[in-house]
Amino acid sequence: MSEKLTSKQLSKKITDEYMDEAFHAHELGKLIGYSTAISPVEIFVAHDVIPIYPENHAVANLTAKKGAELCSITENMGYTSHLCAYARSDLAYRKSGITVTKGIPEPDFFLACNAQCFTLTKWFQVLARKGNLPVFVFDTPEYIMDKKAREEIVKYCVLQLKELISFLEEITKKKFDYDRLKEVMKYSAQSSILYKKFLDMAQYKPSPISIFDELIGMAIAVYRRGTQECVDYYQTLCDEIQAKVDQGIGVLPKEKEKYRLYWENLPVWFKFSDHAKLLGSYGGVILTSLYVHAWSFEFDLDKDPLVTLAENYVSRFSNSTIEDRVDMAMDLFKRYSMNSMIMFMNRSCKAVSFAVPTLKDILTKKTGIPALVFESDMGDQRFYAESQVRTRIEAYFETLDALQAKTA
Amino acid sequence: MWDNLSLKEVVDYAKDPYPSIRQWIKDTGKRAVGSTFADVPEEVIYAFGFLPVTLMGTNKPLKKAPSHLPDNACSLARSNLELVLSYEGDLFDGYVLPQVCDTTQHLSDIWRINFPDKYVESYLAPRQADRPSARYWVKEEIERVMASLTKWSGKKITDADLNEAIKVHNENKALLKEIYEIKKKNPAALTNKEFFAMMKLSQQVDKVEFNKSLNKIKGSLKAENGKGYTDVVLVGITCDPPEIYDLFDEIKLNIVGDTLLVGTRYIQGVVSVNANPVDALTERHFKRGFFTPIHDNVYKNFEEVKALYKETNAKAIIYVHIEFCESQEYDLPDLKAMIRAEGIPMHTLDTEYQTLSLSHVRTRLQAFFESLKGGTL
Numbered sequence: 001m002s003e004k005l006t007s008k009q010l011s012k013k014i015t016d017e018y019m020d021e022a023f024h025a026h027e028l029g030k031l032i033g034y035s036t037a038i039s040p041v042e043i044f045v046a047h048d049v050i051p052i053y054p055e056n057h058a059v060a061n062l063t064a065k066k067g068a069e070l071c072s073i074t075e076n077m078g079y080t081s082h083l084c085a086y087a088r089s090d091l092a093y094r095k096s097g098i099t100v101t102k103g104i105p106e107p108d109f110f111l112a113c114n115a116q117c118f119t120l121t122k123w124f125q126v127l128a129r130k131g132n133l134p135v136f137v138f139d140t141p142e143y144i145m146d147k148k149a150r151e152e153i154v155k156y157c158v159l160q161l162k163e164l165i166s167f168l169e170e171i172t173k174k175k176f177d178y179d180r181l182k183e184v185m186k187y188s189a190q191s192s193i194l195y196k197k198f199l200d201m202a203q204y205k206p207s208p209i210s211i212f213d214e215l216i217g218m219a220i221a222v223y224r225r226g227t228q229e230c231v232d233y234y235q236t237l238c239d240e241i242q243a244k245v246d247q248g249i250g251v252l253p254k255e256k257e258k259y260r261l262y263w264e265n266l267p268v269w270f271k272f273s274d275h276a277k278l279l280g281s282y283g284g285v286i287l288t289s290l291y292v293h294a295w296s297f298e299f300d301l302d303k304d305p306l307v308t309l310a311e312n313y314v315s316r317f318s319n320s321t322i323e324d325r326v327d328m329a330m331d332l333f334k335r336y337s338m339n340s341m342i343m344f345m346n347r348s349c350k351a352v353s354f355a356v357p358t359l360k361d362i363l364t365k366k367t368g369i370p371a372l373v374f375e376s377d378m379g380d381q382r383f384y385a386e387s388q389v390r391t392r393i394e395a396y397f398e399t400l401d402a403l404q405a406k407t408a
Numbered sequence: 409m410w411d412n413l414s415l416k417e418v419v420d421y422a423k424d425p426y427p428s429i430r431q432w433i434k435d436t437g438k439r440a441v442g443s444t445f446a447d448v449p450e451e452v453i454y455a456f457g458f459l460p461v462t463l464m465g466t467n468k469p470l471k472k473a474p475s476h477l478p479d480n481a482c483s484l485a486r487s488n489l490e491l492v493l494s495y496e497g498d499l500f501d502g503y504v505l506p507q508v509c510d511t512t513q514h515l516s517d518i519w520r521i522n523f524p525d526k527y528v529e530s531y532l533a534p535r536q537a538d539r540p541s542a543r544y545w546v547k548e549e550i551e552r553v554m555a556s557l558t559k560w561s562g563k564k565i566t567d568a569d570l571n572e573a574i575k576v577h578n579e580n581k582a583l584l585k586e587i588y589e590i591k592k593k594n595p596a597a598l599t600n601k602e603f604f605a606m607m608k609l610s611q612q613v614d615k616v617e618f619n620k621s622l623n624k625i626k627g628s629l630k631a632e633n634g635k636g637y638t639d640v641v642l643v644g645i646t647c648d649p650p651e652i653y654d655l656f657d658e659i660k661l662n663i664v665g666d667t668l669l670v671g672t673r674y675i676q677g678v679v680s681v682n683a684n685p686v687d688a689l690t691e692r693h694f695k696r697g698f699f700t701p702i703h704d705n706v707y708k709n710f711e712e713v714k715a716l717y718k719e720t721n722a723k724a725i726i727y728v729h730i731e732f733c734e735s736q737e738y739d740l741p742d743l744k745a746m747i748r749a750e751g752i753p754m755h756t757l758d759t760e761y762q763t764l765s766l767s768h769v770r771t772r773l774q775a776f777f778e779s780l781k782g783g784t785l
Contacts (some may be wrong), residue, residue, distance in 0.1 A: 078741035082480045114535055118510045118701065121535065122738035125706045129742050137704045141532035141545075142513050152548050153532075159541040322517040345482055350734065354514035357476055358521055360488065375478070 007237040011220055014229050022050045022105050031310075034107040034124060034327045037222050038116040038294055038316050039138065040161060040309045042188050044182040044227035047168050051111075053223055054127075055120075058086035061093065062269040062379030064100040071380045073098075075171050085348040085379030087123035095128070109133050109171060111164070115140040115319040117351030135168050140314045145321055148304060157310035181305050183365050184226040189299040194234030195221045196296040201241045202287040203336050206250020206257040211286040212276045213251075215267055221295040251285045258283030259400060260337055262329065264359060265344040265352050278390065282397040287336045290317040291352070292330055308311045322355045326362045333367055341367075342399055345375040347383055370403070372396035409435070410609070412618040415602045415625060423607035423650060425612045426496045432614065439501040441527075443535040444488050444515070445645065446669045446699060448506050448531045449550055449689050450611070451679065455565045455573040461500070464670070465761040466491040467649055477517050481731045482511045484646065487761035489515065490686050493522065502527030502560065504553060508535065508701040509735055527560045529553060536704045537694060546738030547690040554686075570685035580615045581675045587629070588675070592720075595662035596634030598625075601653035603663075607670050608650075634660075638777060641716050642666040645700070645736065648762055652728075655770050659777055665720040667712065668728075673697050678699040700735040709739060710746045717752055724753040724780055726773075731760040744772065753780055 006015065006058055025032050033044050035051040044051045061070060073092035075081050081088075093099050106267060110128055121137055128135045138160055141153050165176045197216060202209050209217075209309040217237055225232040244250075250257055261279065263286045268275065279286060297312045317325055332338070343360045346353045360371050374392050377383035409432045413421065421428055433440060441458040443450065450460035465487030473490040492500065503523070505516045507530055520528040532549055534542040558564055584607060589683050606625070610618060637660045646669055648651070656663065666672050676696045680688040698709045717725060725747060729736055740756070747754045755776040757769055 078744065079736050083734065083737055118513075119734060119738075121704070122735060125704075126738055126742060135704060135706065138534040139535045139542075139545075141534075142507055142516070142530065144532070149552060150778075153551065156541060156545045156548065158746065159544060160536075160539070163539050163541055197492050284442055322514070322521060345478060350481065351510040351513075352512060354477060354481060355517065357478070358518055362521075 005236070007217075007233060007240050008238055009132075010229075010233050014220055014224055014233060018050075018224060019102070022052055023102075025050050025105060031108040032105050033109055034109045034127070035112055036113045036116050036120040036124075038313065038318065039111050039113040040164070040313050041111075042181065042226045042305075042309060043161065043164055043168070044111070046184045047165075047174070047176055048170065049172070051223065052104050052107065054090045054104065055086050056223060057093070057099070057101060058089045058221070058379070060101050061089050061099055062086070063272070065381060066098065066100060067270060067377075067379040068381045070098060071382075081380070081382075082347060084117075084119045084123065084350075085377055086295070087126075088121060089379060090123070091126065094127070099234075102372055107131070107133060108133040111138060112136070113138040113140060113313060115313050115316045117318060117349070119349075119351060120276045134167070134171070136164055138164060138313075140319050143315045143320050143324070145323060153314055154307065154310045157314050158304075158306045161309060162244060177304065178305070182301075185299055185301060185305045185308070187228055187231055188226045188297065189301055191221060191225055191230040191234050192229075192295070192297040192299060194231065194238055196293075197403045198234060198238050198241060199288060199292060199296060201238070201245060202380065204245050204250075205337070206248075206252055206254040207260065207285055207287055207336075208244040208250055209225065210251045210276060211263055211267070211289060211292060212272055213293045214288070215272065216293055218295060225295070225297075243394045252283065254282055256283050257285055258404075259340045259397070260284070261286040262333060262338045262341040263289040263291075263334075263344065264329075264356055265289065265346045266349055268344070268346075268376055268384065269379055270381055271384065278393060282393075284397065286342065286408075288332050288339060290325065290332070293328070293332070294318065299306055322358050322362075323357060325355060326366070329359070329363055333363075339369060340369045340396075341369055342396075343371050343373045345373060347377045348379060351371065370399055410613045411620040412624065413618075413621040415598060418609055418621065418625070419602055419605045419650075421613070422609045425461075425609060426499060429459070429613065430499055432459070432707065433499065440499055442492070442500040442503045443531075444505055445484070446506060446508060446673075447533050447693065447696075447702070447777060448504050449553070449692075450602050451570065451573040451577050451685075451689065452554055452557065453504060453567065454576065455569040456561055456563055456617075458501075458561075459614055463488045463491055465648060466495055467762060468495055469706035470762060476522070477511075477515070480732055482730060482734070483761040484648075484730055484733070485511045486751065489518065491526060492519070497523070500526070502529070504531055504557075505527045506531040506533050508533050508699075511734070512701075529556045529560075533702055535702050538705060539703055543690060543694065546693045550686055550689055567685050568569075570689075571681065574679045574681060574685060574688070576615050576619070578678050578681065579619050580610050580622070583619060583626060584610060585675050587622065587626050590626070590629050592639075592662070592664045594622075594629070594632050594634070595619065595637040595660075599653070599657045600661065600663050601650060601657055604647065604653055604670060605650065607668075607674060611670070611674065612669045613616060636660050637662040638724070638780070639664040639720060639722045641713070641720060641722045641725045642668060642671065642694060642714050642728060643725055644668055645730060645733065646670050647728045647757075648761055649766075650729075651766055652757065652759065652769065655766060655773055658770075659774060661726075661777070664722055665716045667697055667716075669699065669718070679770050700739055701734075710743055711748065713743070714750060714752070724755060724777075727754060727756045729756055729758050731758060
């Protein structure tokens with residue numbers, strides 16, 4: 001009997017098999033659909049379309065500090081330096097072939113869901129023009145705070161999901177199987193519950209995980225949801241973290257865990273391990289962000305699958321009003337007992353960042369906790385000022401120390 | 409107020425329409441509802457008895473907006489936010505704000521949070537236009553905004569109110585179209601700046617009054633085709649500051665076609681009068697030309713620009729890029745390449761609201777057209 005794989009081994013196995021299948025998709029009679037990370041990909045999985053996420057590939061390159069090199073190539077192609085670093089690094093990869101991975105297979109078509117951002121739609125349009133390929137835009141109007149409007153938005157999204165299914169049937173010449181979708185939804189629902197359970201383990205004191213574990217741990221939820229292996233992975237991961245909790249093992253030892261931080265935005269990918277070390281030296285652990293919770297879906301299997309898909313995808317944090325984002329963050333502040341926050345103004349991600357100044361104002365008022373705000377880029381090192389960020393982090397912790405001393 | 413304006417007055421009012429709007433509100437006791445670009449059905453707002461005003465930024469300094477929207481946000485969005493936060497906010501009783509991209513989505517939220525005592529409604533434009541669901545959604549949104557305005561104003565409107573509003577707006581567009589035709593053939597009859605000032609002011613003041621001015625101006629235009637003009641097509645969303653038109657006029661460019669929201673795309677918004685008014689307003693959404701955030705057909709922009717260039721026999725295309733408009737910035741490199749592959753001369757103007765100096769724009773523009781005339785392109 002083979003030994004049970006660890007979550008790390010399982011993640012590698014799932015990823016390798018997934019990419020292997022993707023690179024041989026056409027030989028296997030399957031098509032490749034490029035998708036945004038927040039998209040109703042369950043429909044692809046149910047229809048045997050292999051979803052590929054250019055964002056994930058971009059993250060691999062940006063984490064490996066390839067951002068500046070790749071982005072410069074794209075700028076020489078006539079694109080400006082203030083576009084999303086994922087898009088800029090991807091367009092450069094298409095031109096130069098530069099990547100730290102084996103690359104990603106070419107697309108047959110695109111699914112762009114703007115619940116995440118509108119940038120992805122425009123980026124996919126650029127790629128579509130290169131190959132004259134079809135793009136399906138799954139348009140998700142902002143989930144505004146009006147009950148009736150929300151019902152209408154969901155109806156509109158359900159209509160579009162039906163159009164997406166027709167689009168896929170036409171391209172693949174294959175009838176869509178709704179029973180298969182129900183099965184896929186079951187896996188997606190199960191893995192989402194487990195994924196959320198994993199994230200919520202940051203509530204423990206000391207926290208057994210930091211956002212850096214979560215950013216690694218979220219990968220399978222992003223690209224393999226809707227499969228049994230995704231469920232297995234999160235079950236394994238939860239078991240491992242629970243074992244840490246049972247033994248009282250934290251990211252920092254309990255006596256050293258002084259600051260439990262909220263992070264707003266995507267990470268600075270090429271700096272995230274440095275940030276973990278730096279914050280740790282001040283007794284700080286970043287516990288969570290709305291970003292990692294973007295894949296904490298709550299599918300209702302008693303509903304029509306298209307309705308629960310629409311309800312979930314349209315209500316992601318990135319498609320919610322700033323007021324709703326405040327409520328979502330406040331819920332995390334309370335549940336995770338956080339006492340500090342870093343608000344990252346990410347030049348690359350306008351969709352998330354343009355809400356940050358308002359979000360910061362409201363959250364600091366509501367919590368009474370000061371915020372550290374810094375501006376940089378998630379992937380392009382040219383916009384990262386090392387000494388400035390370090391100084392701000394140091395100053396922030398000094399402020400927090402002084403506040404704590406005063407309270408004491 | 410706006411019913412007997414000379415061409416010069418049109419230009420002056422277009423540059424800063426707000427003092428006259430303030431006076432008009434005082435005189436008539438009516439209320440103003442502001443919107444930003446694009447596609448809010450202004451006929452609906454008008455039918456409720458409000459003055460629909462499209463906000464088009466301010467040239468006054470930015471003081472408050474930067475603390476809400478960073479410097480890499482679309483300069484038009486920042487400028488509009490500044491306009492209401494620092495300068496003209498008191499003029500408006502409410503706002504209907506369209507969401508067409510990430511920036512406008514956040515802008516609506518920021519606006520609502522900063523004006524808790526005012527009516528702020530969103531108009532959620534679809535960001536796809538080629539599938540039946542888009543048509544369903546536009547109608548749904550028009551009806552939702554109507555219901556919202558009813559709730560706020562306490563007034564219910566009838567089909568007759570809406571049809572009357574459509575009539576007034578259609579008349580405005582028809583007049584602009586006629587004047588545009590005169591201008592295209594008679595570039596010396598009125599300048600680019602004068603014509604586009606009419607376009608702008610049409611979206612900001614009472615149309616019943618302004619249509620009278622347009623009628624008089626139309627009648628006063630003389631056939632003057634002038635000499636030495638170069639016909640060009642203007643492509644983009646807006647063209648600001650208005651002094652850019654002075655540069656065009658200086659080097660005798662004649663705009664004979666455009667795709668601007670403050671230009672042809674506005675005129676294209678004529679609504680059918682022989683149908684249910686909400687259905688007709690819905691249909692109008694799909695008749696208008698390319699607008700980068702809402703059209704998912706990746707070649708539509710190029711096809712429209714190419715057709716316009718050929719149809720007008722223009723000599724070049726001028727593309728107006730608004731700094732930090734992401735939507736334009738993803739389109740532009742491919743659009744340039746496709747246009748150049750057709751052998752069409754194209755010049756890109758990088759503009760920013762609050763721009764004070766246009767000397768770099770002038771130099772580049774002059775150089776481009778000198779080369780064009782010299783046949784070196």
